Structures are given as C-alpha cells and as structure tokens.
Amino acid sequence: MTRSSVHGERTRPSSEGGEGPGRRRAASGRHGTGGPRRGRRALRWSATTLAVLILGTAGAGYLYYEHLNGNLGKGERSSGDSKVGKGQPNADGQTPLNILLIGSDSRASDENVRLGGSRDSRDEPPRGDVQMLIHLAADRQSAAVVSIPRDTRVDIPRCTDPESGKVYPATNDIITSSLGRGGAGCTLATWQNLTGVYIDHWMTIDFAGVVRMADAIGGVEVCVNQNVWDRPLPTMPGGSGLKMTAGSHKVKGERALQWLRTRHAWGSDQLRARAQHMYMNSMIRTLRQQNVFTDTGRLTDLAEAATKSLTVSEEIGSVKKLFDLAMQLKTVPPDRITMTTLPTVEDPQDRNHLLPDGAGAEQVWTMLRDDIPFDDKGGKPEAAKAADAEPAKDPAAPDGEIAVQVQNATATATQGPVSGRAGAVAQILAGKGFVKAAADPAGAGSEKRTVVRYPSGDLKGDAQRVAKALGIPLSSVKPYEDTSQVTVVVGADWREGTAYPRQKSPSAGDLPENSDALKASEKGKCMDVYKPYRW
Template sequence: MGGTGYGGTYDPGPYREDAASVPPDAPSVPAQRRPEGTGGGGHRRGGPRRKQGRRQASRGRRFLKWTAIATAVGVLGTAGAAYGYYEYLASKIRKGERVSGKTNVAKPKADAQGDTAMNILILGSDTRNSPADVKLAGAADSQGARADVIMIAHLSADRSNMSVVSIPRDTRVDIPECTDPKTKQVYAPTNNIINASLGRGGPGCTLATVQNLTGVYIDHWLMIDFAGVVKMADVVGGVEVCVKNSVWDRPTAYIKHGGSGLKLTAGTHVIKDQQALQWLRTRDAFGSDAGRAKAQHMYMSSLIRTLRTQNLFGNPARLNHIATTAMSAFEVSDEIGTPKKLYDLGMQLKTVPSDRITMLTMPHMADPQAPNAHYLPAPEAATIWSLLRNDVAMKANGTATTTAPTTTAPTTAPAGPPARAASVIPVTVVNGTAGTDTGVATPGRAGGIAQTLHTAGFTQATASKQAAPSQGTTLVYPATRGAQGKSDAIAVAKALGIPVTGVKASTTAQAITVTIGADWKTGTDYGATLPKAGTVPDNADAMNGNDKGCMDVEPIYRWDG
C-alpha cells in the first residue's frame, strides 16, 4: 500500500498487574469516613493482634471494594463509586456522525420474531494527525485520511453467527456527495478508489459509500488509527500469527518504495506494539490486497480467541486497563458513543462462538482503467451482498453455520386473518434493478412481474412508472392495514417466491409494494435467486474463525532468518 516506513518505536508506558493500575488521571473514589471512636483518630482500643486483625480486615474490604467497582465497570453500571469511573471512560470516547453522505438504503424492519441483523463498518485509518501516528507511519499525509481497512461485520438476527467481509481499499467505486461534519465542506460525487471516501466527509462518507455499493444497511461504524492498533495489541499481551516462510516486507528491485517493515522468521509468533501494525499493513510480501485482507482476518480471529481465553472479570486491574485503552483507541458513531452501549455491543458479539464466524474478502477483479493498481467488484460480489441482506448464514468450506432463513414460500398458513381474495388486493411493482442511481435497469422488469401477479390472480397489480434503484428486492405493506395487510402481503410474497421474513410493514407505503432489486434481474421466482446457506463464492477466500493457518510469503520478500 506504499508508505515511507516507520520511524522510532512506540512506548505505551509501564503497566502493572495490580489493583492500583487504574489510569493516573482517573477520578478517585472518596474514602468512607468512619464514626468517631471506631478507628482513625482518638483513643485506640485493643492490643497488637486486634490492630493487625483490623488491618487485615481493612485490606480485605479494600480488595472487595475494588473488585466490586471493577465488576460494576464491567457491566457499566452507574451507581455508587463506579459512577466516577464510568464518567471517566465516557470522556475517553471519540464520536462522529453515523452517515455524512447521500444514500437511499433504508434500515430493514425486524423479522417475524422481532429480531434484526446488525451490520458494523470497521475502519482502519491511516491518519497521521497525531504525533503518535506520525511516529509510527512517517510524515503527515497532505491528502487527508484514507481507509486502509474496510470491513463489514454482520451479526445475524438470532445472534448465532457472524460474517466479516473485507472490501479491498483500492476498489474503484462511486463515492456519493458527502459533507464533512466538522468543516461543513461539501464534496461532489466522484468515481474513485473507496479508501478516498474517508477524506471526503469522514467515516460517515465511507459508510454511505459502502451502503450504496452493497445495498446493506450499516448500523454503526468503529474506526481505529495506527496508534490505536498498537495500543490494543499491547494491552491484550500480543496476538499470535504465523508465516510459512521468513518474511521481510521492504523495498525491492521491483517495488522500490514502501514496505511495512515486517520482519519475522518462519513459524508462529506473538506480535504486539509496532509489529502488530506492520502485520496489518503488509501487502506486497503477502502478494496483494487480497493477501493483506487474509492476514488481517487471521489477526482478528487470533485476537478474538486471545480475549476469550483471558478471564478479565477475575482480574479487575486488567479489566480496567483494557476498558480504558479500548475507549481511547477507537472512534465510534454517535449512536453507540457511551460505555454502556459499547459494552452491550461487545456482549452481543461475544455470544458468537469462533467456529460460527466466517471471514472473507469481496470477490474482485482488475480495474481496466488501472489493472495493476485498482480493482472492481467481481460479479460474485453480488452473492456476498445478497447473503448479508437476507441474513443467510455463511461459513468457509461451503457449509452453513446455522439453519438459514427460509428461502422459499412457506407451506403452512401464517398466524392471523386469512388473506383476502387475490383479485381485490392492490399491488404496485417498482423497477429497482438499476441497483444504484448510476446503475442500468432491466427494461420492462416491473411490467413483467406485474404480469406474473396477474397470472396468479392479482389482477390489480400495476407497474409503477417511476423507478427506484435498489440493490435488494423488498416487499412492504401499509402499517395501517395491520394483521390483514400482513396476510395479504404474504399472499403476494408466496406468488413470487419471496420469503415471509422479507415482508415488512411500512409507514409510508400506500399499497403493497414490490420493489425488484438488482438481485432479481431475471426470472419470476425470487426464491430461486437467493443464495443458500454456506454458498460462499470460491474467490471470496473465506476462512473460519477457528482456522489458524499460516500466511504464504512471496519469494522476493523471504530472507535467511
């Protein structure tokens, strides 16, 4: 990815594994005053043994108090002495607007069980604004921050599985109009590599760009910079990685610039500090952007496994240290910008076993405009986005991580009133096959699906004259119609093969409305187009969260270590 190497080393400062290792600037907890005559000043009763017993009891009480405070902080309560520490953690959080670019991707409705999948955009920024970042990554960048790491973490609605999809930073995409939340500068839409979106309106612009590219609604974003990566790698005690050959990512006769500086012998290593950052930034030695994404996935999987083996609640001092470091290392979107909300988010992610986590890379191909430097999404990327939008489980090696949502019409009647006669149910069909405002729609698509509904008895189905580009196919009904409206909409869904889980209530719809997305450009059975659980394209380079593996190293970057 280029760069000028790293100057100096990063020293996070000493860390003591004891109950006194609360950050020095954390607010103190006021001591409890004891009643007159029970200790402290004045006349003391009892001999040395009694005095020693009181000291031991006092130490015990202090230990219990610190344990209680740490536990309270762990659950981020706001009562008693823990409140001051909660406020301290809150002061460490950096926040920003969730979205700062134009996007028409709507938040999906909850499924029949009232559950909703969650999508989190994880960004690694190459910002060099702080002294710590400049020290780690060379001179300040005049072009502004770029997104070196772009990942979508998808947590299923039933919280049973998670997928993490990397988008190569050099993928050329349409970046929408964005407004910088801080300077209020407006950036016109452009076609550029996706990592440039960060400097055109912050993480909220990258979020809008990713939503438009994928059709996947992104609930939150989290961003970490160079210094933050180093802090987190150090605070957990290092992360285990592996290379098949010795590696030294440095300038070569073929690529005379850049290189992360990573230098390891063949085998397994526990890396932290600057080495962790070097690992995450290594590209050429691992072959390509796809190789770098795979290395990042290995690192993330290993980090998750490491954290799960550490009993943080059994070590209050360590819990305090990790919590404080995490709060200061990340910048997050406004709506999750409190310690409690971040804790709740972490607890949801923690429920997913590592073998139910799939990490993969967006299928991509060379960009004809710059085949040696940039990418375009490959056709198979549409399958990945459909898996995410429809909350279908995926796992490496083509097997499902859990029971997938129903992808065909139900065979039993839903609860509630029966649907009315098909001939009296109005349906509007919208052509959204362009996918995005700059995409190409399939001509006559709305009319074709309206005719399919006519054949099924829905004679009041009409094709809308207005197109509404949508990456995914949707079916909504007026919320004011209640249970009857839902039953009627399900009847329409059955006629088109749309899953019952895809039927949503809408506060703006005037009639049952089917929007045909870019994922259904041909055919009359939508269910036949849906990917099945575990159908991850081969060129997505998927790996399971339990896979350790070792990275291949390009021959020119090997050394005799």
C-alpha cells in the same frame, strides 16, 4: 525500531506473472496516483474488534465510568442516502446485529503521521482503507465477518458531512474514498446500498489506536512460512518495514501495526486481508485465555486503551452500551466465527481496481440478509423459515384494490437499466388482476435483488400477496421507511422475462470458493511470503 520502519507503503509491486502483487494499484479521483499518497494504507479493523471485546471485560464494575465515556469519540450513524430497513425478527423476537468496522488512514495527529508517514497528506480527508462487516446471527450462536478490498469500485450515495455540512453528490468510485465524503456515516450508507443489509452501528480506529490496543493486549501470535522483510525494492518503493524469521512470533505495538499494514510481502490486498484475519483470530483466542477480572490495574489499562482508541456511532456512545454489545459478541464460540473476503474480479475499466464478483458477491450478501450461517453447523434460520411461510395475519385486500408502484432498479456496475422494465412488470401485474399497478417513471437506480417494499407496520399482507403473484419469495418482502404504498423494486436479478427467475437459496456454509473463509478457531495458520520479499 526506527520510525521509518512503518512508513511508506506507497506503491504496489509490478507483476512478473503468477499470483504476485501484480500491477501498481493507484487510488482514483481526487487522491491522484503514485507518489507519497500511495503511502496511505490500511489501518486494521482487528484492533477495533479487540477494543469491543476488551470493553466487554472492562465493563465489569464500570471503572472510571464517566472518565471512560469521555474518552469515546462519537458521530452520526448514517450521513448518506440509504433507506434500507431493519430486518424482521424471528419467531423468538430476535434480529441479527450488524457492525461496520472501519480503519482510517487519517494523518490528523503527530502520532498518526509518525506511524504512517506521508506528512504531505496530513490535511487531506481520511480514507477508509480497511472496511469489514461483522454479522452477529439473530440467535447469537454464530458470527460472520466480510472484508471488502479498499480498491473495490462501488456506488457511493449522496452524503452530507455532519461536521461541515458539505454535501457530496453520488458517485461511482473505490470504496475507500467514502470515508472522506461524509465520514463513517457515508461509508455505512454505501455498505447498506451495496448489500441490502441494515447496519446497526459503526466503529472506527486510526494508526495510533491500533498500536495502543496491540500494546494493551500484550501481544498476539502470528506466523510466516518464510523469512519476510517488507521493504523498498529497486522497482517498488514503500513497504511496512515488517521483518521476521520463518515461524511463529508474538507481535505488539508498532510491530503489530507493521503486520497489519503489510501488503507487498503477501502479494495482494486480498492476501493482506487474510493476514488480518489470522491476526484477529489469534487475538480472539488470546483474549479468551486471559482472565483480566482478577487484576484491577490491568483491567483499568485495558479500559483506558479501548475507549481512547475508538470513535463510534452515537447510539452506542457509552461504556454501558458497548459493554452490552460486547456481551452479545462474547456468546459466539471461536469455531462459529467465520471470516471472509468479498469475492471480486478485475475492473474492466481500470485494471488497478476491483469489482464485486457478480453471483459470488451476491451469494455472500444473500446469506447476510437471510441470516444464513457462514459455517455448516446451522440449518436454515428461523427468520428465513418464518419469511417463507404463508402469512398468518394481516390479510391482503382484494387484488384489484391494491395500489402497486413498480420501480426499475435493474442497473448494474457494468450495465445500464433495462429500458421500460418497470412498465413491463406493471403490465404483468395488471394481467394478474392488480389493475392499480403502475410504473414509476423516475426509476430507482440499482438493486442487486428484486424486493417488495411496504410502509413499516402497514400493508404487509398486501405486499406478500403481490410477491406471491409474481413468484418473488416472501423473504424479499421488506418494510421500508420511505414509501407510502406497496412497491415492487425490480432488481438486476430480473432484467428480462415475465416470471421472476427462481433463486437458489444458499444453505449454511454455502460460501463461494473465492471468499477465502477462515474460522477463528483455526490454529497454526501461516502466511506465505512473496518471493522478492524473502531474505
């Protein structure tokens, strides 16, 4: 394999109609458009999750424990402005576990430059070209995975780089740029604000880590329906260099990286996510079939590769903590691991970018927030049942004595906030007897869904009473770190009207059609190759 075989995925094929790669997709902002920088493309999250699973097996006996701990890179969990609170436990005291996986396109080492090309971008901040949230259900019986395409435009909060101390102001940009604005902790804060989901940990991996882990596992089966060659074309430079005949192949090392970086030959970023999901699912099945406990040498090699490949948030920055985490992930059977891609639409401001697809995206986030399984094998989770039940303790004060602050967070990516909305809802509350309700003139930016917040460990009964009076479901009553009183945050789902609109609660498996769901147990899946890249 030549060094150039994985270089130069720089531009997107031009559209000739149908479901082809479509338009050229340019990075926004300070990254510019076109040229070698377009070569900076996705690093694969799948290898990160592989590392987690391997650590689960390699943890037995804690071989070279201190040495392995020294291999791990660590960083601050959150470096951005985000106050999303941790969810309430279910009746058994369990809470969901959320892990953000980030693939960095960093060229900060000679090895990453060799694998990724684009030497001229070596000193630029890295971008998070692959981002995925793993949601492990509170009962640990199912798991959901959501990928967001790199060019999806979102609100990125104010972030502070934990190493340099540089402060980056809040902005609206494609999500890949968040990694260079304060590290993985800024990307985590961006995701929390976008989804309303508390994220417990993050993990990152770079190009060299992908290759290292692909070699450690010994190869993963992938499949294409036609001969594929992801190469430069007369009208489209770049490409991963992936070349294989139709059918199934075992890939590892740099060839695995080629598979995971390929975009042109599949046709779009969304289809590239599907190829990554297929790789990941095959890898999970491969790991489950292997028994590394009986081979000490192999066990040691896997542990070395895993710890050298990862940088993690500091609260899980040891082999023991990662081992404990992996043991939780291993409880989920493959037929209950569902991988999806966030529903998106073309950005009307820039057709090279995407936006979350309104109701479809919100349905996915609601299922994560309410811990609703992505498959159809589970009923309504205990956490949601408990949230919808009448409060059994912490009784509310009389309505007239409850101080309520109302904030306007009705802005969306395409619409500004509704003028006077906080005051209008405060008047509704006053008319219901909550005479201490008042609007917050400062506003609260943007929230997808209306929530009622209260200080953690206090005033829960008051908050539930306010929610009930407005018709807001009790599952939307949340503890919040940065509030001193009951606060109604009026979201984009209640931009008008005097009564909170009834929201349809998704059922288990009720995913949008355009989420491209795929279960880890599904075998025999193959990628279709975009015609210009067949040979």
